[in-house]
Amino acid sequence: MALDRWIALAFIALCCVYGYAAFFTMDDILPPILRRNPIWPSTFPKILAVAGIIVGLIVLFSAKPAAKAEKADGTIDLSRLGEYHIWQAIGLLALMVAYAMTLRPLGFLTSTVLFLVLGATLLGERKFHILIPVAVIGAGSIWYLVQEVLGIFLRPWPAFLV
Amino acid sequence: MLEGLMIGLAAAVTPFNLMMVVFGCVIGTLIGMLPGLGPMSIIAIMIPVAIGLGDPTAALILLSGVYYGAIFGGSTSSILLNAPGVAGTVATSFDGYPMARKGQAGKALTIAAIASFAGGTIGAILLMIFAPALSTVALLFHSAEYFALMVVGLSAIAAFAGTGQVGKALMMTILGLMMGTVGEGALSNMPRFTFGMMELQSGFSFITLAMAMFALPEALFLVMNPARQAQGESGKITGLRISREEARSIAPVIGRQSLQGFFIGVLPGAGATIASFLGYAVERNIAKGAEQEEFGKGSIKGLAAPETANNAACTGSFVPLLTLGIPGSGTTAILLGALIALNVTPGPRLMTDQPDVFWAVIISMYIGNLVLLILNLPLIPYIAKILAVPRNYLIPFILFFTLMGSYIGQNNHVELLILVGFGVVATILRFADYPLAPLLIGFILGTMLEDNFARAMQLYQGFGFILERPMTLALLVLAGLLVVLPSYRARRARKRAEGVADGD
Numbered sequence: 001m002a003l004d005r006w007i008a009l010a011f012i013a014l015c016c017v018y019g020y021a022a023f024f025t026m027d028d029i030l031p032p033i034l035r036r037n038p039i040w041p042s043t044f045p046k047i048l049a050v051a052g053i054i055v056g057l058i059v060l061f062s063a064k065p066a067a068k069a070e071k072a073d074g075t076i077d078l079s080r081l082g083e084y085h086i087w088q089a090i091g092l093l094a095l096m097v098a099y100a101m102t103l104r105p106l107g108f109l110t111s112t113v114l115f116l117v118l119g120a121t122l123l124g125e126r127k128f129h130i131l132i133p134v135a136v137i138g139a140g141s142i143w144y145l146v147q148e149v150l151g152i153f154l155r156p157w158p159a160f161l162v
Numbered sequence: 163m164l165e166g167l168m169i170g171l172a173a174a175v176t177p178f179n180l181m182m183v184v185f186g187c188v189i190g191t192l193i194g195m196l197p198g199l200g201p202m203s204i205i206a207i208m209i210p211v212a213i214g215l216g217d218p219t220a221a222l223i224l225l226s227g228v229y230y231g232a233i234f235g236g237s238t239s240s241i242l243l244n245a246p247g248v249a250g251t252v253a254t255s256f257d258g259y260p261m262a263r264k265g266q267a268g269k270a271l272t273i274a275a276i277a278s279f280a281g282g283t284i285g286a287i288l289l290m291i292f293a294p295a296l297s298t299v300a301l302l303f304h305s306a307e308y309f310a311l312m313v314v315g316l317s318a319i320a321a322f323a324g325t326g327q328v329g330k331a332l333m334m335t336i337l338g339l340m341m342g343t344v345g346e347g348a349l350s351n352m353p354r355f356t357f358g359m360m361e362l363q364s365g366f367s368f369i370t371l372a373m374a375m376f377a378l379p380e381a382l383f384l385v386m387n388p389a390r391q392a393q394g395e396s397g398k399i400t401g402l403r404i405s406r407e408e409a410r411s412i413a414p415v416i417g418r419q420s421l422q423g424f425f426i427g428v429l430p431g432a433g434a435t436i437a438s439f440l441g442y443a444v445e446r447n448i449a450k451g452a453e454q455e456e457f458g459k460g461s462i463k464g465l466a467a468p469e470t471a472n473n474a475a476c477t478g479s480f481v482p483l484l485t486l487g488i489p490g491s492g493t494t495a496i497l498l499g500a501l502i503a504l505n506v507t508p509g510p511r512l513m514t515d516q517p518d519v520f521w522a523v524i525i526s527m528y529i530g531n532l533v534l535l536i537l538n539l540p541l542i543p544y545i546a547k548i549l550a551v552p553r554n555y556l557i558p559f560i561l562f563f564t565l566m567g568s569y570i571g572q573n574n575h576v577e578l579l580i581l582v583g584f585g586v587v588a589t590i591l592r593f594a595d596y597p598l599a600p601l602l603i604g605f606i607l608g609t610m611l612e613d614n615f616a617r618a619m620q621l622y623q624g625f626g627f628i629l630e631r632p633m634t635l636a637l638l639v640l641a642g643l644l645v646v647l648p649s650y651r652a653r654r655a656r657k658r659a660e661g662v663a664d665g666d
Contacts, residue, residue, distance in 0.1 A: 004330065004594035011333055018340055021355060029352070039619040041352045044612045045343050052336040059329040084386035092385060092561060093582055099565060100578035112562065119558030123385065134555065138562075146570055154570075 005060055012056035019049030091122045107157040112139035166294075170521025173219050174529065182215075182224040183526055187533045190231020195239045201232035201250075202492045202599070203380055206372035209500050210567045218504040219519050223526040225497055226480075230282060230530045233434065233476055234538060237274045237469055242267060250434030250472040253442040257457065257464035264460055271542050272404055273462055274469045277416055279535045281470035284420035285427070285477030286527040289484075292428075293513070293520075297485040300510035305617035306627040308486075310637035312611045315488045317641040318429065319600050321648050328648050331600045334591075338601040341366055342608020361576045368499040370568035370581045371605055375598045376492075378585030381560045383592075384553060404462075412466040415445055423471030427478020429490065434472040434479070441471030477527060484508055484520060488607070492599030495606045 022045035030040060095118055102111040116135035117128075125131055147154050173179070186208075193204045208228050212221035236251035241258035254274065261270040303311070316339075320331035344355045345365025356362040419441045426437040445467035446457045457464040482490045487509035489495035501508055506519055513520050568581045588598055618627040618634075628634055 002594075003590075004596065007591065007594050007596065008333065011337065014337075015340075018355070026354065037620065038622075038624045039616045041354055043619070044615060045340070045354065048336060048340050048343070052333070052340065055329060055332045055336055059333050062329060086386060089382045089385045092382070092557070093586065096561060096565060096582050097579065100575045100582070103569070103575055103578070115565075116558045116562060119561065120554045123554045123557060125552075125554035131555075138559065142562075142566065146566070153573075 008056050008060040012053055012060065015049050015052035015056060018045065019053065022046045022049055088122060092119060095119055095122065104155070105158065108143055108154040109139050109156045110158055112142070166517060166521045167290075167525070169517050170523075170525035173518040173522035174223060174525040179220050179223050179522070179526070180529065182220050183227045183529050184533050184537070186224040186227025187231040187234075187530055187537060190228035190233075191235040191238070191534070191538060192231075194232030194235025201229050201236075202372070202496060203377040204228055204232045205493060205496050205500075206369065206377055207563050207567055209369050209372070209496065209503075210570050212500055213503050214570075216504075218501065218506040218516075219522045221500060221504055222497070222506075222519065222523050223530075225500060226523060226526055227530045227533070229476060229493060229497075230278075230473070230527075230534060233472055234275070234278050234534050237278065237472075238271065238538075238542065241270045241274060241465075250438050250475075251468070252435070253438040253468035254465065254472075256442060256468075257459070257461050260458070260460035261462075261465065266460070268542075269404055269408075269462075270465055272539065273408075273412065273465050275535055275539055275542075276404075277412070277419075277466040277469035278473045279531050280416045281420050281423060281473035282477055282531040282534075283528060284417075285424045285474035286524055286531070288421070288424045288474075289477055289481055289527070290524055293481055293485050296481065297510040297513050300486050303510070304631070305614040305621070306631050306634040307637065309611060309614040309618055310634040310641070311486065312488055312607050312614070314637050314641045314644070315482070315490065316600070316604060316607060316611075317644045319490070319603055321644040327595070327597060328645060330596050332645060334596055334598065334601040335604040338604025338606075339608040339611070341371070341601075342605045343612070361574065361580075366580065366605070367568065367577060368496075368602075368606060370577055371584060372496050372499070372602060373564040373568050374581050374584035375588045375602050377560065377564045378581070379589040379592050379598075381557055381564070382585070382589050384557055384560075408462055412462055415463050415466045416470045418448075419445070419467050419470035420474045423474030424478040426471070427475030427490070428481045434475040434491075437475035437478075438468035438472040441467040473531075480523070484512060484523070485510060487512075487610070489603060492602055495599075495603045499606050 022042045026042040026045070027035075027040060030042075034040065095115060099111055099115045102114075106114075113132075113135045116138060117131055120131050120135075143154055143156055147156070189208065190201070190204060193207075194201065205225055205228055208225060212224050215221050215224065233250060237254045237258065240251045240255035241262050258270045258274065261267065316335050317332075320328055320335055342365070344362055346353050346363060353363055422444065423434075423437040423441055426440060427434065442457075442464060445463055446454060449457065449461075449463060453461065453463065476493075479490045479494050482488045483494045483498060487498065487507065489498045498508060506512070506516060564581065564585075565578055568577050569575070591598060619625070621627065622630060628638065
């Protein structure tokens with residue numbers, strides 16, 4: 001089964017869960033006074049759930065394998081997934097999660113410089129004498145912009161220093 | 163109208179706003195040139211900055227400058243590298259790249275700049291004429307009609323998604339609508355689908371979603387497939403001048419395509435991509451003999467047509483946004499989200515309640531086009547150097563900007579995890595050829611759609627409004643036809659080539 005049908009199937013499953021919540025569990029906490037309303041908070045989700053299941057089924061059963069037109073080098077094609085640098089992409093995603101977790105404890109400047117340096121290293125950059133200054137200047141100027149110009153607080157240093 | 167123009171001039175022509183136009187155009191051009199980063203990604207990245215400005219006029223001026231700049235930058239990389247940065251400039255590369263190969267890169271860029279300028283400026287004049295008229299009509303609409311109109315908009319977006327894509331686009335729209343219901347509904351302030359998580363109480367943040375849907379997958383694709391970012395040979399670009407005969411031959415093309423592009427842009431779902439392809443096709447059919455032969459081999463008409471049409475369509479897409487509050491494309495949907503965040507509600511009341519915002523945007527369109535022309539013609543050879551930024555530096559910075567954008571909106575690290583999670587989902591969806599713009603449009607329209615639906619239901623004590631208001635019924639029938647017709651026709655003509663499906 002092609003990926004797009006798996007997605008359609010997952011979508012139908014999602015609609016079922018969503019619809020179950022809308023039809024059976026959501027109205028329990030509705031105060032009696034609101035039950036006199038012609039529209040409940042669950043009305044719109046109910047319509048969406050039903051429509052979603054119908055559309056999902058249509059896609060699931062009508063999707064035909066996309067015509068294999070010749071694709072330019074830059075386009076994304078699942079059949080060539082094996083040739084792609086998939087591990088680099090996964091590594092970068094992991095790095096983004098790590099960045100999210102360390103942003104508060106390590107402070108903005110430290111974690112951003114680490115993120116930029118490690119990200120570029122992961123992609124194959126080895127000229128650290130250029131990379132590290134670029135990362136430090138980049139992180140510093142963004143911090144200045146956000147904190148001083150836009151006035152949004154970003155803790156610059158690790159938590160134990162301040 | 164003159165009075166409006168004066169208001170707009172007064173609001174837009176302040177040193178700060180002029181700086182914003184220039185800044186937006188430059189940023190848009192620079193980033194738009196990078197293959198893979200379209201206007202949607204760029205505007206998504208710029209939104210936190212725009213919202214941080216606090217002033218809706220300045221923010222909208224900045225964002226429309228970015229939008230124009232991105233489209234223009236996209237055509238530069240189409241011409242020089244045959245690597246369109248934006249779907250709307252794919253047609254530009256048909257004739258632009260052959261011209262560059264023939265050593266006429268400078269001339270091609272000049273024609274692109276002039277055509278963009280003319281398309282954008284004529285589009286802005288048409289916008290000025292049509293938007294007030296449309297918003298007068300729109301004031302007569304009730305919530306029932308608004309609901310129906312939004313349904314029409316959403317189904318039109320699905321219908322224009324291309325052959326064989328209608329079902330998928332519809333599915334994405336519904337997914338977006340479903341995601342829009344997460345959090346406290348405006349209706350009863352009852353939390354819905356939050357799974358008891360405090361972070362979901364106010365729903366998903368649209369900036370996070372926009373980043374996750376567009377900027378993140380593009381960056382990941384650049385990582386996975388280095389061929390996506392062709393490395394440019396930064397050769398010298400000379401000979402920017404065009405001759406009088408050439409100017410005379412492209413003038414009628416520009417005139418026709420400005421009009422056609424604008425009206426295509428007004429249609430929800432169509433936008434710059436379709437306008438540019440259609441413009442190219444129409445001009446090829448109109449051209450005679452030897453000129454028709456030239457198309458695809460470096461014809462100046464073939465270059466001028468899509469360039470004019472896509473800029474005019476960009477302007478046209480502001481019409482439904484500013485008069486009805488209904489975005490017709492992914493880009494205007496993001497703009498709508500930004501406006502709502504700035505406490506401006508686009509719609510028919512915008513012109514009466516906040517005329518300065520409305521007219522300032524129109525004035526800033528003129529200024530933006532002028533700035534692009536002045537700025538880019540002499541600077542093109544230098545600007546093109548950005549194509550040589552190594553990807554090892556580019557990609558971590560793009561990822562960092564997406565993270566930053568969603569973090570400073572919410573100041574919450576859970577938001578970043580949501581961003582990464584949705585980014586992965588969006589990448590998988592892209593792999594399976596699911597269009598993502600309908601998802602975002604559905605998400606942004608979802609709340610408004612439900613509000614209007616609820617209001618109509620309450621006024622008519624049930625679903626009666628559908629039958630009692632003829633216009634609502636007519637619009638809903640139109641929406642149904644829009645969805646059903648393409649699949650019906652596709653079934654009949656299945657053997658035809660697959661359509662172009664990409665949001666802009």
